[in-house]
Amino acid sequence: xxxxxxxxxxxxxxxxxxxxxxxxxxxxxxxxxxxxxxxxxxxxxxxxxxxxxxxxxxxxxxxxxxxxxxxxxxxxxxxxxxxxxxxxxxxxxxxxxxxxx
Numbered sequence: 028x029x030x031x032x033x034x035x036x037x038x039x040x041x042x043x044x045x046x047x048x049x050x051x052x053x054x055x056x057x058x059x060x061x062x063x064x065x066x067x068x069x070x071x072x073x074x075x076x077x078x079x080x081x082x083x084x085x086x087x088x089x090x091x092x093x094x095x096x097x098x099x100x101x102x103x104x105x106x107x108x109x110x111x112x113x114x115x116x117x118x119x120x121x122x123x124x125x126x127x128x
Contacts, residue, residue: 034119037119041112047105054094069084
């Protein structure tokens with residue numbers, strides 16, 4: 028494959044990685060907040076033993092689980108992008124070795 032094309036793809040993946048990592052950082056904060064909120068709702072539900080408190084607990088749990096799934100998806104996407112980046116770097120290194128010979 029052409030070195031320029033590999034470098035262009037590498038830059039594109041690098042930019043996407045930066046965006047995904049930033050989004051993961053935001054998701055980390057949101058996940059911590061939602062977990063704390065779900066824990067608080069769980070305690071309120073246990074103490075008050077009302078239907079409303081139980082409904083709020085279930086809603087908080089659902090939000091925390093949804094954010095956890097989003098966080099996991101982002102982590103997996105980042106891992107995949109890092110593997111692609113490594114493969115491109117390996118291909119560029121092979122091309123560089125071939126041109127040195």
